[in-house]
Amino acid sequence: MSTAPLAAPLQPPLPAWGRGWLDAYLARAAAGDVVADDVARGATWWHHLFDGVAALTGGRLARLQARVARQVDEIGIAFRLPDDPAERAWPVSAIPLLIGEREWAGIAAGVAQRAELMERLLADLYGPARLIADGHLPAAAVTGSRHFHRAVIGVEPVGGYRLHIVGVDLARGPDGEWRVLADHLRAPVGTGYALENRLAAARATGPLHARLNLQRHAPFFTAFRDGLAAACRREVPRIALLTPGRYNPSYPEQAHLARYLGFLLVEGADLAVRDNRLYVRTVEGLKRVDALWRRMDARFLDPLAFDARSAIGVPGLLDAITGGDAVLANMAGAGVAEAPALAAFLPALAPRLLGEPLRLPNLATWWCGQPGPAAAMRARLDELMVSSAFGTPVAELPDRGVLGADLVPAARDALLAAMARRPQDYVGHEVVRLSTMPAVADGVMVPRPFTLRAFAARDATGAWVVLPGGFARIGGDPDLRAPVMGDGSFSADVGVVGDRPAPAPARLAGVAAVRRNPGTLPARAADNLFWLGRYLERGEATLRLVRATLGSTVEAGATLDPVTLDRLATLLLETGAAAAEEDEEGGAIRDLGELAAAALDGDAPASLPALAATIHGIAEVIRDRLSADAWRLVDRPVARGPGGTLARTAAWGERFAAFAGLAAENMGRTAAWRFHDLGRRIERGITTCTLARTFAGDTASGDDLSVLLDLMDSQISYRARYMAGFALVPVRDLVLLDPFNPRSLAFQAERIAEHLGALPSLRDDGVDEEPVRLAAELRLMVTTLRPEVCSPTALIGLERLLEGLSDTVAARFFLQDNRTLRGGPMVLA
Numbered sequence: 001m002s003t004a005p006l007a008a009p010l011q012p013p014l015p016a017w018g019r020g021w022l023d024a025y026l027a028r029a030a031a032g033d034v035v036a037d038d039v040a041r042g043a044t045w046w047h048h049l050f051d052g053v054a055a056l057t058g059g060r061l062a063r064l065q066a067r068v069a070r071q072v073d074e075i076g077i078a079f080r081l082p083d084d085p086a087e088r089a090w091p092v093s094a095i096p097l098l099i100g101e102r103e104w105a106g107i108a109a110g111v112a113q114r115a116e117l118m119e120r121l122l123a124d125l126y127g128p129a130r131l132i133a134d135g136h137l138p139a140a141a142v143t144g145s146r147h148f149h150r151a152v153i154g155v156e157p158v159g160g161y162r163l164h165i166v167g168v169d170l171a172r173g174p175d176g177e178w179r180v181l182a183d184h185l186r187a188p189v190g191t192g193y194a195l196e197n198r199l200a201a202a203r204a205t206g207p208l209h210a211r212l213n214l215q216r217h218a219p220f221f222t223a224f225r226d227g228l229a230a231a232c233r234r235e236v237p238r239i240a241l242l243t244p245g246r247y248n249p250s251y252p253e254q255a256h257l258a259r260y261l262g263f264l265l266v267e268g269a270d271l272a273v274r275d276n277r278l279y280v281r282t283v284e285g286l287k288r289v290d291a292l293w294r295r296m297d298a299r300f301l302d303p304l305a306f307d308a309r310s311a312i313g314v315p316g317l318l319d320a321i322t323g324g325d326a327v328l329a330n331m332a333g334a335g336v337a338e339a340p341a342l343a344a345f346l347p348a349l350a351p352r353l354l355g356e357p358l359r360l361p362n363l364a365t366w367w368c369g370q371p372g373p374a375a376a377m378r379a380r381l382d383e384l385m386v387s388s389a390f391g392t393p394v395a396e397l398p399d400r401g402v403l404g405a406d407l408v409p410a411a412r413d414a415l416l417a418a419m420a421r422r423p424q425d426y427v428g429h430e431v432v433r434l435s436t437m438p439a440v441a442d443g444v445m446v447p448r449p450f451t452l453r454a455f456a457a458r459d460a461t462g463a464w465v466v467l468p469g470g471f472a473r474i475g476g477d478p479d480l481r482a483p484v485m486g487d488g489s490f491s492a493d494v495g496v497v498g499d500r501p502a503p504a505p506a507r508l509a510g511v512a513a514v515r516r517n518p519g520t521l522p523a524r525a526a527d528n529l530f531w532l533g534r535y536l537e538r539g540e541a542t543l544r545l546v547r548a549t550l551g552s553t554v555e556a557g558a559t560l561d562p563v564t565l566d567r568l569a570t571l572l573l574e575t576g577a578a579a580a581e582e583d584e585e586g587g588a589i590r591d592l593g594e595l596a597a598a599a600l601d602g603d604a605p606a607s608l609p610a611l612a613a614t615i616h617g618i619a620e621v622i623r624d625r626l627s628a629d630a631w632r633l634v635d636r637p638v639a640r641g642p643g644g645t646l647a648r649t650a651a652w653g654e655r656f657a658a659f660a661g662l663a664a665e666n667m668g669r670t671a672a673w674r675f676h677d678l679g680r681r682i683e684r685g686i687t688t689c690t691l692a693r694t695f696a697g698d699t700a701s702g703d704d705l706s707v708l709l710d711l712m713d714s715q716i717s718y719r720a721r722y723m724a725g726f727a728l729v730p731v732r733d734l735v736l737l738d739p740f741n742p743r744s745l746a747f748q749a750e751r752i753a754e755h756l757g758a759l760p761s762l763r764d765d766g767v768d769e770e771p772v773r774l775a776a777e778l779r780l781m782v783t784t785l786r787p788e789v790c791s792p793t794a795l796i797g798l799e800r801l802l803e804g805l806s807d808t809v810a811a812r813f814f815l816q817d818n819r820t821l822r823g824g825p826m827v828l829a
Helices: 016-028 034-040 045-057 061-075 101-125 191-205 218-231 251-261 317-322 334-338 346-354 371-379 409-421 482-487 523-549 562-574 592-601 608-621 628-635 645-666 671-695 702-711 715-721 728-737 745-758 770-784 792-813
Strands: 097-100 165-172 178-184 239-242 264-266 271-274 277-282 285-288 291-294 327-329 365-367 384-388 426-430 436-441 444-458 464-466 469-474 490-497
Touching: 016 034, 016 045, 016 444, 034 045, 034 097, 034 436, 045 061, 045 097, 045 191, 061 191, 061 436, 061 628, 097 101, 101 165, 101 178, 101 334, 101 346, 101 444, 101 464, 101 490, 178 334, 191 251, 191 444, 191 469, 191 490, 218 239, 218 251, 218 291, 218 327, 218 444, 218 464, 239 251, 251 264, 271 317, 277 317, 277 523, 365 371, 371 409, 436 469, 436 490, 444 490, 523 562, 523 592, 523 608, 523 645, 523 671, 523 702, 523 792, 562 592, 562 671, 562 702, 592 608, 592 645, 608 628, 628 645, 645 671, 671 702, 671 728, 671 745, 671 792, 702 715, 702 728, 715 728, 728 745, 745 770, 745 792, 770 792
Parallel strands: 097 490, 239 264, 239 291, 291 327
Antiparallel strands: 165 178, 165 444, 271 277, 277 285, 365 426, 384 426, 436 444, 444 464, 444 469, 469 490
């Protein structure tokens, strides 16, 4: 696809500080570079970009890349490599790919046309199959794909469409022509990364994006959301994004998209099918789900219809789709059209299905399942790339294929023999040389090859809308061959430059009805919010023990009684914050300083680093429900090793205090907040009982009581009330029974009862559910407790009641295997 000369956009002038950079880059660029081609056609946007970057960085490109990296960290853009549990920062190049709106109009038209072609192709393959019956498409080119699912043959999708969002990988050749490298129809990855790339680049470059008149991304996502809603049968549908889980490579992107679009982020265990309808398990029972945007392979979706070994799917999901009440985006079986084998037939199928040729050509492709193309491919083997016809492992080929010219004689003979045995498993396609674009390497602007992933989605009318841009993948070396681009070392924002400034978001045409419904809370999310609260509180309690152990009493410099010190050591060991070592005679070493250091830096099950790892794992599962500030706190690396012990202790304290402040001030007072705070209150109540048993027994010393007040953060309150020094009964009353002390047991009991009373009930007979009953029992026991006769037995009983209450909350509100959270008389909504 060639482009006409471009008119200069109307943009405000900038100083020509970057002219030297531009001239130096053009001197390095080879033929076909996007900057060189655009400048030769009279485009000026690259001048504005280089000038703007020069002004922002003061002539140091490394500064701009560092600014982008900081924004990536700030936003939390991340990904995983397969089989790697650790997340990595999403690599974003500081320099965007700029495309003029006239050139982009041709690309967008080609992407939309291709999406419609795929829709019609799938409708035929899973419907009348006339293309196969009439000889236009060999049956083996379809049935050879593992993504061809016979279970959906004849199934009409709800809303009438099998595809709602597609991705297309494009390559620009040195001649300026764009070609299609691959189609992504099952669960296209990258829309969230395109959005995050734009956000990171815009924040790093300030007003430069506005000066370039870049078209906005937001309308595309609005159109996609409206399109899914329009396909549903209810006026106000509930839409969910189905994720394989937090270990999926693109899980951070999925969480970001769910939060941005307002979709529920669910896993297979969150969903259930009843009477051919799809539901999400929530704390209020089963709630209808009208549309599901899947981000997992179709064979894992429903173990009853596809792969029976799937443990992450939803049994009966295909029944809900067949029954006509659940929209699935994209429809199961869509992946069959991704097969490289089918690419050989698309140029001929386009006129038949669309009445026009392809606007964006494929790579020239030969499928070896037919004798003629197979012979042609063998004759040109040294000029072609050989790949799997259906994306599955095949004999004598690496995963990403191989260049025929790179084969040694023995490997070439082995490949030809394998192709002779099963020719239908192989395709050959031309090797395309890629255009280059600017990238920063070692502080210098250099040309690097790139590919572009573009996206199209259906709007409310069913028409295809193309995201203005997408994201580019930039090769880490100068190799210009397209097949090498699979593991691009950088991504880049792709901006479509307009002749005029991008219009401001349109005003609402009408007045939307006010809604104060906080939304649906899945049982799994409530479970994780609850335990996030418990583990955060547990971490704070461990930190307080470390502080007390390090001698942070109000009476500075005082030496604590050995019995009190022994109680602190015992708590550190019994809570699992530290583990005692043995001396040469086999006795336990209880050096208090070493125990505190172990709790601060060690690997014991309840040490601060271990608790932080657990907190991170829990928060990762509910990432879509955490603010960017909260996630940064959780994701911040744990400082270990050399450095001041008190300074590290203070850093831990700041982390816990910041998260508590965010929860107190920023979380809406919804069921989600109640579960989070309920976890905190139960854990704090258990800790309070344990500390009171340990330090406020009948034989407690003044040091015991002083340490207890420190651990309960109640020294100031006590000293403001009592001038006569430490006394057992007043200390007990303050830490256990004072309803105005936010650390006391009485305060926790009141908050627990308040939260459980406000949470939804599954009963309609007016009888309290078990958690509410136990909370009332807890409050009554605490109210009738007398500080003068507060025995360890009574406190142990309260601890057990709190633990039992936690178990009862879990049994009532959280997922328990596959048990349905539903009351008998309740109506499903």
